[in-house]
Amino acid sequence: MKTKVSDAKKAYKIQQWIAGIVLTLGGLLVAIPFIWMILSAFKPESEVLQLTPTLWPETFTTENFIYLFENMNFGVYLRNTIIIVLCSFVGLFFNAMAGYAFAKYKFKGREKLFYLVLATMMIPGQVTMIPVYLILNQMGLTNTMAGVVLPGLVGAFSIFLFRQFMSTIPDELLEAARLDGASEFRVFMQLVLPISKPIMAVQGILTFIAGWNSFLWPLIIANDESLYTLSVGLSLLKGQYGGNFALQMAGSTFMVVPIVIIFIIFQKHIIEGYTISGMK
Amino acid sequence: MKSYSKTTPYLFIGPALLLLALFSLFPIVLALVISFTDIDLAGLADYSNISFIGIENYINIFKDPIFLKSIGNTVFYVVFGVPLVIACSLGIALLINFGTARIFKAFRLVFYMPSITNVVAVAVVWTYLYNPQFGLFNYLLGLVGIPAIPWLQDPTIAKGSLIALAVWRAIGVNMIIFLAALQGIPKTYYEAAQLDGANNWKQLTKITIPLLRYAIFFVSITTMIGWIQFFEEPFVMTNGGPLDSTTSVALFIYRNGFQLSNFGYAAAGSFVLFVTIIIITMIQFRLQKKDTDI
Numbered sequence: 001m002k003t004k005v006s007d008a009k010k011a012y013k014i015q016q017w018i019a020g021i022v023l024t025l026g027g028l029l030v031a032i033p034f035i036w037m038i039l040s041a042f043k044p045e046s047e048v049l050q051l052t053p054t055l056w057p058e059t060f061t062t063e064n065f066i067y068l069f070e071n072m073n074f075g076v077y078l079r080n081t082i083i084i085v086l087c088s089f090v091g092l093f094f095n096a097m098a099g100y101a102f103a104k105y106k107f108k109g110r111e112k113l114f115y116l117v118l119a120t121m122m123i124p125g126q127v128t129m130i131p132v133y134l135i136l137n138q139m140g141l142t143n144t145m146a147g148v149v150l151p152g153l154v155g156a157f158s159i160f161l162f163r164q165f166m167s168t169i170p171d172e173l174l175e176a177a178r179l180d181g182a183s184e185f186r187v188f189m190q191l192v193l194p195i196s197k198p199i200m201a202v203q204g205i206l207t208f209i210a211g212w213n214s215f216l217w218p219l220i221i222a223n224d225e226s227l228y229t230l231s232v233g234l235s236l237l238k239g240q241y242g243g244n245f246a247l248q249m250a251g252s253t254f255m256v257v258p259i260v261i262i263f264i265i266f267q268k269h270i271i272e273g274y275t276i277s278g279m280k
Numbered sequence: 281m282k283s284y285s286k287t288t289p290y291l292f293i294g295p296a297l298l299l300l301a302l303f304s305l306f307p308i309v310l311a312l313v314i315s316f317t318d319i320d321l322a323g324l325a326d327y328s329n330i331s332f333i334g335i336e337n338y339i340n341i342f343k344d345p346i347f348l349k350s351i352g353n354t355v356f357y358v359v360f361g362v363p364l365v366i367a368c369s370l371g372i373a374l375l376i377n378f379g380t381a382r383i384f385k386a387f388r389l390v391f392y393m394p395s396i397t398n399v400v401a402v403a404v405v406w407t408y409l410y411n412p413q414f415g416l417f418n419y420l421l422g423l424v425g426i427p428a429i430p431w432l433q434d435p436t437i438a439k440g441s442l443i444a445l446a447v448w449r450a451i452g453v454n455m456i457i458f459l460a461a462l463q464g465i466p467k468t469y470y471e472a473a474q475l476d477g478a479n480n481w482k483q484l485t486k487i488t489i490p491l492l493r494y495a496i497f498f499v500s501i502t503t504m505i506g507w508i509q510f511f512e513e514p515f516v517m518t519n520g521g522p523l524d525s526t527t528s529v530a531l532f533i534y535r536n537g538f539q540l541s542n543f544g545y546a547a548a549g550s551f552v553l554f555v556t557i558i559i560i561t562m563i564q565f566r567l568q569k570k571d572t573d574i
Contacts, residue, residue, distance in 0.1 A: 001505050014380070014392065015378070016379060016380060017382065017386075019375045019378050019379050020379060020381065020383065020384070021381070023372070023375050023376065023384070023387045026372065026391070027387055027390040027391065028531045030390060030391055030393070030394060030448065030451070031390060032416070033394075033402065033405050033406060033409060033448075034393070036405070036409065036416055037405045037408075040408070048414065049414055049415075051413075052419075053416065053419055056455070089330060091299075094295040094299070095296055097292045097293070097295065097296065098292060098295075098297065098448050100292060101290075101292035101293045101456075102293065105288065105289035106289075107286070107289040107290065110289075112516040113293065113297065116300075116305070117296075117297070117300060119305075120300050120304040120305060122557075122558075122561075123304055123308060123506075123554070124509050124550075124553060124554060124557055125509065126436075126509060126511070126529075126530045126533050126534070126550045126553055127307070127308060127311050127317045127550040127551065127553065127554045128303065128304060128307040128311065129310045129533070129534070129537065129550070130304050130311060130314070130533075130537045130543050130546050130547050130550065131306075131307035131308075131310035131314065131535070131547070132307050133538070133543075134310065134314070134319075134324070135302065135303070135306070135307065135310070136542065137324060145542075150299070150303065151303045153293075153299055153303075154296040154300055155525035156300065156304075159296060176295065178284075179563045184292075186289045188304070190293070201511070203341075210444050212398070213397075213398040213399065215398075215399065215400055215512065216511075216512075220538055230398075231398055231399075231400040231401070234400050234401060234404060235400050235404075235516055238404050238407070238516065245408045245411070245414060248404050248405075248408060249404075249405065249408065251401070251404070251536075252401035252402070252404050252405050253400075254399045255397075255398045255400075255401040256398060256401050256402070259396055259397055260393065260396075260397070260400070263389075263392075263393065264389070267389055267392075268563075272404070
């Protein structure tokens with residue numbers, strides 16, 4: 001009997017090791033593009049074009065990054081991307097406001113309006129792409145920053161998540177604040193938002209990532225290079241410097257590494273966010 | 281009890297709802313309307329140039345060989361992409377959930393990483409990896425004596441190469457969803473099964489998979505909708521080539537709308553896509569319902 005138990009334990013341990021090894025190999029496979037990208041970004045062009053590639057840069061150089069900012073407009077792209085990120089936080093605030101109203105106010109048409117909001121989640125971007133372009137054109141917003149930012153400013157899924165979280169705030173808390181004479185907007189700003197920190201953290205990070213990565217609307221709306229974002233600039237770089245892989249890898253590294261750093265710092269919030277939002 | 285005025289709630293939902301109405305709901309109606317017109321750049325400049333042409337766009341689009349090809353490609357992406365994404369993300373989630381050592385938590389990060397990175401940036405990186413002369417993949421294959429593969433140059437292989445990149449990006453989010461569902465399964469089920477002498481395989485197929493049914497259903501719907509809208513990868517990496525063998529329906533719509541300025545024609549294409557998504561979602565819900573009835 002005893003040997004049977006220890007046999008089972010041994011088998012279990014071996015299984016654990018096998019799972020670990022399989023995941024390590026898979027993880028390595030998943031990480032290869034990142035590793036290769038970063039290492040290649042610091043190689044001179046001639047080294048990247050060698051037929052026997054080097055793993056570690058033989059001559060370590062930062063000239064690719066300098067070239068991006070001096071000869072390409074990566075400084076401008078970076079500025080535009082940051083503007084988009086900042087604007088999307090205004091959108092996040094609108095989402096929080098709407099989510100709060102749907103969670104905590106009773107008003108005519110609440111259910112119907114909320115279903116309408118949820119219905120917009122089903123609409124694929126390709127269907128709205130052309131009419132939204134025509135609407136922005138009619139408003140005179142093509143080739144402007146406002147035109148780039150507006151279409152993606154608010155999102156149904158974000159409103160939904162805010163509503164889910166804010167419904168758990170006790171009504172008594174809000175009533176007490178109102179009795180103290182706080183206006184509705186003050187209740188929202190000074191009571192509801194601080195309580196909603198966990199969902200704010202998740203949404204804030206996801207908003208940052210989405211803004212930083214935004215590609216389609218800048219691509220459609222911006223004709224001027226002065227309005228390009230980093231992703232549009234990078235796809236332009238791929239077209240113009242098709243053979244210069246070191247430069248392309250530097251551009252990609254510049255886009256990916258900040259996100260990876262932010263992700264590693266805040267990963268706990270993001271991964272837990274799926275549990276908060278009840279996406280089980 | 282109610283101390284707020286009647287207009288307050290509307291002020292709170294106002295900004296978000298206005299933007300959603302203008303950029304999500306109204307465009308649907310507009311898309312339907314313009315899909316029955318011949319609007320192009322001339323029509324954009326002067327609305328009197330637009331004329332109503334009935335269902336001509338819809339008739340023409342189903343005669344358009346490139347559109348038909350893009351449908352075929354998209355079906356290819358869905359048929360191979362969806363099962364691959366589910367198998368990979370579920371497999372990884374099961375292994376991570378099985379592990380007891382601390383290191384297994386770190387694996388979550390590694391596998392999640394690709395899904396948050398910029399699609400253009402990773403498409404640029406993968407194009408380099410796939411490069412027939414200087415790419416890493418062909419170099420590694422060369423080391424073990426396998427001849428170079430034309431990753432993005434051969435029509436069929438190119439589709440596979442794009443799928444590989446998209447699967448790489450899709451694993452993260454779906455793995456997290458599966459992990460959350462796995463952690464919701466009570467441990468007592470497995471303990472009871474072990475007492476009855478069920479082996480790992482039996483536990484997996486008789487307890488885990490059936491209890492994950494809802495998560496698998498959710499992931500398969502969202503993944504399928506994602507594949508139907510497949511756009512950035514072919515746009516950046518192959519621009520639909522070689523010979524339109526990687527053009528997806530979404531890329532076809534983008535190209536007709538914004539490169540050829542056939543807005544009405546592209547809108548018709550986008551409606552075909554929309555209706556397809558709705559029908560597929562409805563079929564899947566029907567199947568799911570039948571499944572739970574049993």
